Amino acid sequence: MDRISKLASEKAVVIFSKSTCCMCHAIKRLFYEQGVSPMIHELDEDTRGKEMELALMRLGSSRCRAVPAVFIGGKFVGTADTVMTLHLNGSLKKLLKDAGAIWL
Structure with missing residues (x-):
């Protein structure tokens, strides 16, 4: 979990993903x-990917899926469902702006 926290704070938007995942x-x-350039961590291409995936599941990113796990401003936002909900209700842009990921 320490590694995830460290990686999640390295950029305004960090996504833990799998290269074969369509939702990712x-x-x-x-x-x-x-207009965001997120830092992407492909768990299936990382030697410690399985360990990070288990930590993301414990974080509560999903009942059955650990990815995509999205962090904005170093804080865990959620998985695809949550991110899409935020996008559709207009809240995502504000989060991105507040984190310095976008300027508009």
């Missing part, structure tokens, strides 16, 4: 379309 791809694309 959709969330990454959403952030790119917002």
Whole structure:
């Protein structure tokens, strides 16, 4: 968990992902379309990926899925469902602005 916290605080937006996950791809694309350049950590390409995935599940990122796990401003926001809800209700832009991920 310490490694996740450290990585999550290195940039305004950090996404823990798997390169083969379609929901991860959709969330990454959403952030790119917002003008955000997130730091991406592909767990399936990391030697400690399984360990981080278990820690993300304990964090409560999802009942059955650990990824995508999105951190904004160093704080855990949630997985795809939460991020999409924030986007649809207009709250995501404010979070991104407050974290310094976007300027508009």
